[in-house]
Amino acid sequence: MTFFRLDASILPATSASRALGDRVEREWTAAHPESDVVRRDLAAEPVSAEIWRAAVTGGFAAEDERSPEQREAKAFATKLADELVSADALLFDVPLYNYGPSQHFKTWFDVAYTDSRIDPQGTALQGKPATLVTTIGGNYGPGTPKEGWDHSTPWLRRVLEDVWGLDLRIVERPFTLVGVNPALDDFADLAASLKEQAEEHATRSGRELAAQRSRQSA
Numbered sequence: 001m002t003f004f005r006l007d008a009s010i011l012p013a014t015s016a017s018r019a020l021g022d023r024v025e026r027e028w029t030a031a032h033p034e035s036d037v038v039r040r041d042l043a044a045e046p047v048s049a050e051i052w053r054a055a056v057t058g059g060f061a062a063e064d065e066r067s068p069e070q071r072e073a074k075a076f077a078t079k080l081a082d083e084l085v086s087a088d089a090l091l092f093d094v095p096l097y098n099y100g101p102s103q104h105f106k107t108w109f110d111v112a113y114t115d116s117r118i119d120p121q122g123t124a125l126q127g128k129p130a131t132l133v134t135t136i137g138g139n140y141g142p143g144t145p146k147e148g149w150d151h152s153t154p155w156l157r158r159v160l161e162d163v164w165g166l167d168l169r170i171v172e173r174p175f176t177l178v179g180v181n182p183a184l185d186d187f188a189d190l191a192a193s194l195k196e197q198a199e200e201h202a203t204r205s206g207r208e209l210a211a212q213r214s215r216q217s218a
Helices: 016-031 049-059 068-085 103-112 153-163 182-217
Strands: 002-007 036-041 089-093 129-135 167-173
Touching (some): 016 182, 049 068, 129 182, 153 167, 167 182
Parallel strands (some): 002 036, 129 167
């Protein structure tokens, strides 16, 4: 049994998304202590946009006509897809940056997406249980002054849930910059409450992932 975890935060030592992801992983490993955990840390090992270009162009060429760069990129894309396809459950820890998705995650996704098993016609990930943990420095929810400024979470939901067909749970924690940005000091109590809610949701999501996999194995 295998659990796949991807982290996209560029600040691992203080990452709110990684802290929530730890909760999800703990529940999984508590229920499935024999399982392997495959990690993909996009801060420690970012995926180059040049790899994406080579993987895309290599896909338009016959295998014996590909350049060494294209062959290497296609092999790397296969490796990324293998990590997803072979896993029994998936965890993606992806913070919002500058109102949009992490460039590290976007490039990783674009490269993996060149593999035919998980491209627009692929079905290898259909129904696989997954959790998306996302963290937001401010708060762009309904009724807030910047409602709708979160252009990361909707895109992540689209590609993970609608394109790849994952059975997706979403754990979201806003106001992670409270205590860091003085302009947000007035929201300290609300931020603390939202943090607690996100932690509870992460724990529950981990239990749900583990229980779902147990049911599938029964």
